[in-house]
Amino acid sequence: MSLQQIRELVQDDFDAVDCEIHRQLNSDIALINQLGHYIVNSGGKRLRPLLVLLSARAAGADGPHPVTMAAVIEFIHTATLLHDDVVDASELRRGRDTANALWGNEAAVLVGDFLYSRSFQMMVSLERPLIMDVMADATNQIAEGEVLQLLNCNDPDTTEERYLEVIRRKTATLFAAGTRCAGILSDSSESEQQALYDYGMALGEAFQITDDVLDYSASAEDMGKNVGDDLAEGKPTLPLIHAMREGSREDRDMIRRAIEEGGLNQIDAIIKALDETGALAYCHQQASRAAERAEAALGQLPDSPYRKALAELARFSVARAS
Secondary structure (H helix, E strand, O other), X not given: OOHHHHHHOOHHHHHHHXXXXXXXXXXXXXXXXXXXXXXXXXXXXXXXXXXXXXXHHHOOOOOOHHHHHHHHHHHHHHHHHHHHHHHOOOOEEOOEEOHHHHHOHHHHHHHHHHHHHHHHHHHHHHXXXXXXXXXXXXXXXXXXXXXXXXXXXXXXXXXXXXXXXXXXXXXXXXXXXXXXXXXXXXXXXXXXXXXXXXXXXXXXXXXXXXXXXXXXXXXXXXXXXOOOHHHHOOOOOHHHHHHHHHOOHHHHHHHHHHHHHOOOOOXXXXXXXXXXXXXXXXXXXXXXXXXXHHHHXXXXXXXXXXXXXXXXXXXXXXXXXX
16 A cells, blocks of 8 residues: 555545644744744655554544544644754755744744644643643653753764664654554553554654665655765764674774764765665664564554554555655
């Protein structure tokens, strides 16, 4: 199944999420409307809200609440993007100027704060205290992941374990919170909720490792950013960690300097080292294993087209080119 075919299973819900996002962006502060609509219309896959919708239907939910929950997850994700781009001083995302490049850091941070607070207003409307509990923990974990990533920046001694801790907190936690909340809205059993949570965590891990591989292998046109942007920011992602572990002393020293200093002066030589050490193949293998764990977790759910689509998304997370 293509991503479009997967979306078609929940197309009406997906369209309703889009309407809800735009409705909830309304504010009597013009800058919030302007910047908010710019960022949510910036061409993302809307993978996280799609996961919520599919998970809810796979667990037997009906009614409008999964639509609200999907919009909540997209708002929180968008807020993290706004804040990330300020922290990283990014000027390009998905092939477009970042909000901070157009409106400045102050506006980007404050509109990100608006999206966070609006998402909690929307959660209150669901009248499910457990969802508030799950999402409060998730947003705290995400913030901790951001700080851990900051501590790892320009540190070539970052281990694979530290890297995985960052991506689990910073990326996978939001996937897992969304899928678990879908189970809560479905009044699923604890075992089904746990299965959805495990699926989301493993999928998020697979997705982020693949993202970090694509930073060195995809074209700027496909990714909407420049090859090696993570290295330019001094981020020791898994491809670099593996290459330093397996490469020659010269390769290790070169990659260490690049991480410590940031920049892309040695990017061609580093990409060669990644190839010679099998770093990208190793990362692809790790992402594939995470996707397999995600697919295995779905065995707790009843068979349905929605469960099959969730399994397809696990495969897509690794096979995608952007």
